Amino acid sequence: MAKKSKSRKSSGTAGSKSFSQELSAHFSELSDNASRALERLADSDDPEALHDLRISLRSQRVLLGLFPRCRTLRKQRDHLGMAARLTGLDRDLEVAIGLAESLVNETKTGEQQLSFLTDKLSVSRKKLLTGLQDVRLPLVLSQVDRDWSKKLSNKRKSVLQSAARAQNRKFEKRVLITAADLQMTSPVADWHLLRLQVKRLRYWGEGFASVLTENQCRRIPALIALQQRLGLLHDFCLFESQFQQELILPEPWQQRLEKWQQNALADAAGMLQHLKMRW
Structure with a gap:
């Protein structure tokens, strides 16, 4: 024995x-x-x-x-x-x-x-x-x-695993709190805050996927897709605002950017709703 x-x-x-x-x-x-x-x-x-x-x-x-x-x-x-x-x-x-x-x-x-x-x-x-x-x-x-x-x-692995899973749960809670009342009509700044929270959760999940729970790992692909859409929305808005004092955007550019922003926002809202339903 x-x-x-x-x-x-x-x-x-x-x-x-x-x-x-x-x-x-x-x-x-x-x-x-x-x-x-x-x-x-x-x-x-x-x-x-x-x-x-x-x-x-x-x-x-x-x-x-x-x-x-x-x-x-x-x-x-x-x-x-x-x-x-x-x-x-x-x-x-x-x-x-x-x-x-x-x-x-x-x-x-x-x-x-x-x-x-x-x-x-x-x-x-x-x-x-x-x-x-x-x-x-x-x-x-x-x-x-x-x-x-x-x-x-x-x-030990058990210690590392426990710490990784606990931190992942904290990041998940922050994402859910930030996303709770978001709507298509919400300020873009609110969607930007969600992007930051999703990004933290996504990279944590990827870094510690081997020790996370099955459900925690299952969400990673959806988080990646959502972050990418939120990233596009952020880039479009940043492009308009960041250089506005130095760069006058042609009217056709402004019209195209507005259309791109609306499409990115609609995609992000749909992905977020789908993620909430499967959480």
């Missing part, structure tokens, strides 16, 4: 270690992806570099949320957040340029506005690269990777 008990304990420990190693390896992969994206960012011909960098940084910050009381990891998370915030303007400009290109193709007007945005991105990109050097992002990525692995090394 003693041997059997010892065998079960050994098996559990091995499984826990394997799971910790899996999370550690995933985090290291995100660090590597961020480092490669940072190198590619210097090449202005790579349209996916900034997107890949932001995804990796966001995913890492989500994972670090598993240990909110750890001062070291909380500090590293803040450093990653600082780097991510530096990329915000360039991200908005890249999205704006993509929209402007579509609008030029559809309306046959607005070449001057597109040229303005392209020149603005060129100037902003130089500032971004300097800023990322100033925050020493490669060093931060290396340090946070080491600290994350160290923190995981003595954690």
